[in-house]
Amino acid sequence: MTYIAKPRLHHPSLVANKVGYTRRDYEGKVSTLCAGCGHDSISAAIVQACWQLDIEPHKVAKLSGIGCSSKTPDYFLGASHGFNTVHGRMPSVLTGASLANRELLYLGVSGDGDSASIGLGQFAHAIRRGVRMVYIVENNGVYGLTKGQFSATADRGSTAKKGAVNHDAPIDLVGMALLMGATYVARGFSGDKGQLVPLIEGAIRHGGAAVIDVVSPCVTFNNHAGSTKSFDYVREHNEAVSRIDFIDLARELKASPEPDEVIRVPQPDGTMMRLRKLHADYDPTDRRSAMNHVQALQAAGEIPTGLLYVEAEATDLHAALNTTRLPLNRLGEDALCPGPEVLERLNSALR
Amino acid sequence: MNRIESVNDFVIKFANVNGSGSASANEMFAKAILRMGIPVSPRNIFPSNIQGLPTWYEVRVNEQGWLGRRGGVDMMVAMNPQTWNTDLKEIETGGYLFYDSTRPLPPSAFRDDINVIGMPVTAICNATYDDPRQRTLFKNIMVLGALTALLEVEQAVIEKLLGEQYRGKERLLESNLRALQSGFSYAKDNLSPPIGLRVKRADAVGRRIFVDGNTATGLGCVYGGATVCAWYPITPSTSVVEAFASYCKKLRHDPETGAARYAIVQAEDEIASVGMITGAGWNGARAFTATSGPGVSLMTEFLGLAYFAEIPFVIIDVQRGGPSTGMPTRTQQADLLSSAYASHGDTKHPMLLPKDPHECFEFSAAALDLAERLQTPIFLMTDLDIGMNQRLCEPFTWDADRRYDRGKVMSAEELEAGRDFGRYKDVDGDGIPWRTLPATHRDKGAYFTRGTSRNPYAIYSEAGPDYLYNVHRLLKKFATAATLVPQPQVRPAAKKTRLGVLYFGSTTPAMEEALVSLAEAHIHLDAMRLKAFPFPQSVQEFILAHDEVFVVEQNRDAQMRTLLVNELDIDPARLIRVLHYDGTPITARYIAETITRQVHALAVAPRRERLA
Ligand SMILES: Cc1ncc(C[n+]2csc(CCOP(=O)(O)OP(=O)(O)O)c2C)c(N)n1
Ligand code: SF4
Ligand SMILES: [Mg+2]
Numbered sequence: 029m030t031y032i033a034k035p036r037l038h039h040p041s042l043v044a045n046k047v048g049y050t051r052r053d054y055e056g057k058v059s060t061l062c063a064g065c066g067h068d069s070i071s072a073a074i075v076q077a078c079w080q081l082d083i084e085p086h087k088v089a090k091l092s093g094i095g096c097s098s099k100t101p102d103y104f105l106g107a108s109h110g111f112n113t114v115h116g117r118m119p120s121v122l123t124g125a126s127l128a129n130r131e132l133l134y135l136g137v138s139g140d141g142d143s144a145s146i147g148l149g150q151f152a153h154a155i156r157r158g159v160r161m162v163y164i165v166e167n168n169g170v171y172g173l174t175k176g177q178f179s180a181t182a183d184r185g186s187t188a189k190k191g192a193v194n195h196d197a198p199i200d201l202v203g204m205a206l207l208m209g210a211t212y213v214a215r216g217f218s219g220d221k222g223q224l225v226p227l228i229e230g231a232i233r234h235g236g237a238a239v240i241d242v243v244s245p246c247v248t249f250n251n252h253a254g255s256t257k258s259f260d261y262v263r264e265h266n267e268a269v270s271r272i273d274f275i276d277l278a279r280e281l282k283a284s285p286e287p288d289e290v291i292r293v294p295q296p297d298g299t300m301m302r303l304r305k306l307h308a309d310y311d312p313t314d315r316r317s318a319m320n321h322v323q324a325l326q327a328a329g330e331i332p333t334g335l336l337y338v339e340a341e342a343t344d345l346h347a348a349l350n351t352t353r354l355p356l357n358r359l360g361e362d363a364l365c366p367g368p369e370v371l372e373r374l375n376s377a378l379r
Numbered sequence: 380m381n382r383i384e385s386v387n388d389f390v391i392k393f394a395n396v397n398g399s400g401s402a403s404a405n406e407m408f409a410k411a412i413l414r415m416g417i418p419v420s421p422r423n424i425f426p427s428n429i430q431g432l433p434t435w436y437e438v439r440v441n442e443q444g445w446l447g448r449r450g451g452v453d454m455m456v457a458m459n460p461q462t463w464n465t466d467l468k469e470i471e472t473g474g475y476l477f478y479d480s481t482r483p484l485p486p487s488a489f490r491d492d493i494n495v496i497g498m499p500v501t502a503i504c505n506a507t508y509d510d511p512r513q514r515t516l517f518k519n520i521m522v523l524g525a526l527t528a529l530l531e532v533e534q535a536v537i538e539k540l541l542g543e544q545y546r547g548k549e550r551l552l553e554s555n556l557r558a559l560q561s562g563f564s565y566a567k568d569n570l571s572p573p574i575g576l577r578v579k580r581a582d583a584v585g586r587r588i589f590v591d592g593n594t595a596t597g598l599g600c601v602y603g604g605a606t607v608c609a610w611y612p613i614t615p616s617t618s619v620v621e622a623f624a625s626y627c628k629k630l631r632h633d634p635e636t637g638a639a640r641y642a643i644v645q646a647e648d649e650i651a652s653v654g655m656i657t658g659a660g661w662n663g664a665r666a667f668t669a670t671s672g673p674g675v676s677l678m679t680e681f682l683g684l685a686y687f688a689e690i691p692f693v694i695i696d697v698q699r700g701g702p703s704t705g706m707p708t709r710t711q712q713a714d715l716l717s718s719a720y721a722s723h724g725d726t727k728h729p730m731l732l733p734k735d736p737h738e739c740f741e742f743s744a745a746a747l748d749l750a751e752r753l754q755t756p757i758f759l760m761t762d763l764d765i766g767m768n769q770r771l772c773e774p775f776t777w778d779a780d781r782r783y784d785r786g787k788v789m790s791a792e793e794l795e796a797g798r799d800f801g802r803y804k805d806v807d808g809d810g811i812p813w814r815t816l817p818a819t820h821r822d823k824g825a826y827f828t829r830g831t832s833r834n835p836y837a838i839y840s841e842a843g844p845d846y847l848y849n850v851h852r853l854l855k856k857f858a859t860a861a862t863l864v865p866q867p868q869v870r871p872a873a874k875k876t877r878l879g880v881l882y883f884g885s886t887t888p889a890m891e892e893a894l895v896s897l898a899e900a901h902i903h904l905d906a907m908r909l910k911a912f913p914f915p916q917s918v919q920e921f922i923l924a925h926d927e928v929f930v931v932e933q934n935r936d937a938q939m940r941t942l943l944v945n946e947l948d949i950d951p952a953r954l955i956r957v958l959h960y961d962g963t964p965i966t967a968r969y970i971a972e973t974i975t976r977q978v979h980a981l982a983v984a985p986r987r988e989r990l991a
Contacts, residue, residue: 063536084821085822085825086817086818086819086821086822086825089662089817089818093451093660098531102545102827102839102916106823106825107822107824107825108817108825109815109816109818109825109827109828109830110825110826110827111658111661111688111827111828111829112678112827112828112829113654113684113829113830114654114681114684117650117651117654117680117681119491119651119654119659120609120646120650120651120652120653120654120655120657120925121655121657121661122658123609123644123651123654123655123656123658124607124609124656124657124658124659124660124661124664124666125658125660125662125817127606127607127642127655127657127658127659127664128606128607128658128659128660128661128662128663128664128666129645129663129664129816129817129818131818132818132889137569140399148649149647149648149651149655150651153646153647153651154973157644194550201779208606226461249569264939294634318534323887328473333497335504345644346642348640349642349643349644350637350639350642351638351639351640351641351642351845352636352638352639353636353638356606356607356640356641356642356659357606357659357662357663357664357816359640359781360783361604361781361782363599363633363640363865364538364606364640365604365777365783366601366602366630366631367777368777368778368779370630370778371602371775371776371777372774374598374775374776375588375774377592378588378589378774379587379589
């Protein structure tokens, strides 16, 4: 019943941010997902992050594929344009949208079926191209919307609700993202909003392809014993490797010295990310080290979460193509059409 | 022996080995004749290989200006031993064979009803050049020199063309000129020119230009304001994007910053290409892709989404023969049905049908306008014959005052003023709704785009009446499209007739020629050239005004005829198939013969009687 608008009465305690919006302004239609679905918590984290970062909702384009996860863009940022595309192909649509107007924030929402099964190719290629985007995979190990079949991220040996065992090796989206050259790679858990909100904030601030794999249990089809994507299993095996927060350097006159385990990563918007390593032998700004560390933890049965890798000096597809600052969708005849005289010259060369 | 005698009217075919550097010499030959004021129409026939396989270049020289393929060969320049036998067979009786006589061939290798002209090209080259690369390269120029003498091509014209090609590379120019001269002298001294086929300066070319359709299409997309191009390589469409890229490089960079006013992405496949232009079109950029049949097949899911979500973009389909390799380098008009009705659900898409490079330019720019006006994917249906062959056509034109039609895009001011915005609401009676672009207004005009049902205000709805409202509006929009697309062109017969003919696209030059020869044989046909789908009212009127209407097309299944029957509820018996689909371009001879045969059959049993 998504057409029922939420009551717009503002609670007096809801404060407006710098751009004049309260948190409620970042919400969308009432969710139609199952009560307790992990995906709804991710929507809430997106709302929180956008509000905290003073993002103007209309400057965001939300795009998704098909799935329960891909339905969620209707449930947050109601004042943003949204596009529910086709199954597994959100990355290409997002790429094209971003080419048309480089000024917006592109928020891609997808599921594990959407990104790791049917859409694995587009997932990889959008990352390879360095499209500036926040790419969130709401990963539950199953196809929720088609009622609980295994997806390509289901772990080998894990069981479906009715007992079937998955024999296939899982696709690790974090590993894929690292391999494909994503410049911001994180994993979150829908059950840990405190960790997830800063991860989304970091992705929004990031200047390149940012991927967040969010383990997001499907309470209806994949929350039983035997599942490795259930709330209980993830809570038990969650191994946070880092914590991040942000400081506004302009405001903090004198940056206090940081302890050894904190790495400062400058952000494109002039702020500074403080990345606190929770594992001593690990450098989240070194791609190979990140890959090794994540692989080692996963081999030991843990689920590494947190910001796993970040490249401060990331660039994006627009930089590679050297496109104009003024978005392509705002160029008119003057900039685009060479006119009749040039055409006459071209005609002469063809005689 | 009988010898074909003809001035400014013959077909000469070059049989070469792919990758041997023959292409540029061949092109120069065609261009030289053009520069002498005589229309030519060359056609490349090539396999889908880069090197080592046979290729042919067939040039029709015709002062009258017929540019369709004629059929038959008056002179064969047989430079490929591999295809010797079949090449020889193609020569008309009394025609000419030019070949490399370095290696002696037994008399049984020849025909005695043709004129054989041997020149030891390899031997001369080997004697003149040491470098093996030069030997093969200059061989082509030497042959060009000999042909110049044999056919009386003006030598100065060829020399000027060489000068243009090697401008700034004086040493190369000089050695080319020398090779040309030595071929010329050899022919003069040993081959007793001229032969019966000759060219003579005329004034039949005028201001026309000589260009291939893909180049014209790429340029049309530049002029038409396309800024986003996503594509995946596939013959015969690749050179559309190559042309777009190279014109953009010259014409679309900010003079101050050097920044690009366009973005071209080579996608990972056609699904991604069409996805990207879907995103770009949704977000207000003019976007296109170029592909061929297999690519369109991959794009079909997105086409359904774009049709229902009403996203503007342009697909250029340079049609080729069937799946896989082999036929792909041959021409056909066989993607009509799969494009017109591409995708799941009730979908249909406008298609523009250019006849030559001039129209490729014009229609690709028009397609970009139409896409935004109609908020729907538009197909530009060209084919290999137009796309990859240079064709003489009217020069490109562009009106200095021309403005892009960006369609119904609601502005921030209109939203601010309280104008009602229903994304899928028909407020103007033409079935075309208004849209907004992302980021237009702080709190008005945002909507959620999806392929499935919604109400006129873009709110999710599975209610039957909402679905019906929407799909009926889309039909109304399609009817509007029929009034906006390029309108058909009628060529009335000289005499009143109950017979008509419909044709389109690359068939046009052959059809026009056939109409003349049919009229000479007292078969008079009113002719209508279709320029687009959906069909305007005038198409139905034309068909109903005739007892029988031939539908000439280059595919097996009479796809255009199917569209006519289906869309206009035409009695199929009225529409007679004239089909050509062996992969070679259709000829006037073929059309005239087929129609003549059918007309005679009709004379025996006219339709009225057959039906009675
Ligand atoms: C081309 C195509 N094939 C199949 C489907 C059916 N389908 C819809 S959603 C879905 C799986 C979604 O799984 P996931 O992305 O993991 O999302 P979840 O529902 O688990 O959040 C499938 C197979 C479709 N919509 N399109
Ligand atoms: S089926 Fe699973 S993924 Fe879908 S809404 Fe329900 S809990 Fe969420
Ligand atoms: Mg899933």
